Amino acid sequence: MRGSFENKMSRFFDDPWCHSLLQQAEMATVSKEMVYWKPLECNPETMNKLIRDIGVKGVHCEDLFGFDDELLNFIPRPHLALILCFADRGNANCNTFDIIDPYYSQLKKEGYTNPSDVFYMKQKIGNACGTFALLHSLANLRDSVDFGSGAFSNWLGKALPLSVEDRSHSLETDEQMAAAHDSCARAGETEIVNVVSNHFITFVNIKGTLYEFYSSKGFARPIGPTSEATFLKDVEKVVQELSKGLETVTFSAVVLVGDEHE
Template identity: 35%
Template structure:
């Protein structure tokens, strides 16, 4: 199955049941001055990376290293696999929301219920259930397609997006990279809710530095809505 590409759409954020006091905002820079302009608090960063050879090679090396060395993974961390082509923006948004459900005050509804129902499943099963849910009030596949069509021209659903979204979140004192195309979450070390933005920005800068000649990077934040 292949869908139209969808960015981490703020309209989808609220359809998932996230109150309007939260929003997806653009991050215009990763230095201290630029980060200061982002509305606080910031609960997640979403990085769009070009799917270059450098990106893929680093991902493979990273996974192999962690298989050998192991890492700390919090038992309450929500991680799902991307099981449908061109849905990485949607998956990144779900990772951002699901791991901050209590902080955002996720509203009661079909998405919150679905998250609770699948919390003990494997990452693969979570991905399948989320995209195959046919709840009468919430169908992620159809919602994704409707939002992807808004403003899109000459988009072929059979063309796989070359760029890739993933989320960075804080959970139980650790900074996690949640990429639905990887085998498992990546622990990037200790952090706190207070230092999360700076620590996550550092991870973003490292990704950009590995592919410094490419300009196709974008950073978004799940943050307090601007007044």
């Protein structure tokens, strides 16, 4: 009987679902003092308000309803970045970490570090995944958008010299940025919840390379070459891999589009 029980427990702890719970419990223990923000919705209205409120010009968000060519044709150009929001766990017995982690582990093993010209910050604010996704997009579009002279420009100037680890704290303690986030989160269409089970991943074309920003990691992941003309189709390949692994096609996404007239 004892051997049977031990075998069952061994299978339980080997289960990916259990690994996910243990990982979350470990993170909760380490981050007892973590500050939590209200979650930001993944929709153009909310994100466009935040873009305006922090003083950024020359860019706005558009809904992405799918990667079929006829749907992509509705999205104005230029396509600068894409923010993807999806459930942590699909129908498969795995979660997002199971699919993404091997890529980051391999790069880390190879000694890869975040390039100095790619702005990245490791998230240390709870429920702020959507805001981190948007800020990662904007901060890496310095050649395409107008940062203005408002809250975003002021914060970014202070954050740039800091380490990947310290940039999150600089955001947390920036009163103007925190207030702008809170205002936009409260203006969302859905009821605010305390526990968020969705993930946000950002994709940005930086000087012809497609980068993935997953704010729980230590760096932005280079995926491969891209261009403005192929950007959304290049992102589609990554999304297809996620959807296949999670056995789900449910996601929401917004595309950051340049305002060429500004």
